[in-house]
Amino acid sequence: AQSVTQPDIHITVSEGASLELRCNYSYGATPYLFWYVQSPGQGLQLLLKYFSGDTLVQGIKGFEAEFKRSQSSFNLRKPSVHWSDAAEYFCAVGGNTGNQFYFGTGTSLTVIP
């Protein structure tokens, strides 16, 4: 069965520091992978997605993610975090068989000055 695991419930980083949010997935075929961000009181906004091709994907707001099939991972990175990046981040997986979309439990990011 498909599933997504985000091992880190909460992460705190200093402004300007680098960031990596972990995501591991379980899926029988080639997955479609997504990262969404949710600011407080807001809906979810797509940061980036991976379907195929280049395993390093660039997204909005300076985020990138790398698909590693051998590790079943799709970690999100940002070289220098801004205070406005404080939010909840969700990794999700969808597939070309079946129509359900699976979200991880989310990682809450706090940015300290």
Add this chain to the structure above:
Amino acid sequence: DSGVTQTPKHLITATGQRVTLRCSPRSGDLSVYWYQQSLDQGLQFLIQYYNGEERAKGNILERFSAQQFPDLHSELNLSSLELGDSALYFCASSAYGTGADTQYFGPGTRLTVL
């Protein structure tokens, strides 16, 4: 702004009552999804519609039902409400409703059951 609208923004009601949440998808999108987000359960997929037909079902309680109308807007009906139903309910839409599609989320409806 994702282009997905949800009404109402907030809803406060009592246990045992019934409420209806409404969602209008982005222009051109044929598929609508409903999610429930609560502190203890995280983001849970409830149900998906595509062009008026139910396409996938997730962790939706029997007390909950949904439909998608010919104009593609969708309604989520929650009945016999319990305290535990208090949550943020999101609607999302996508073009074709496949796993590869990007889902665009509305701002959510916050339901409080007292």
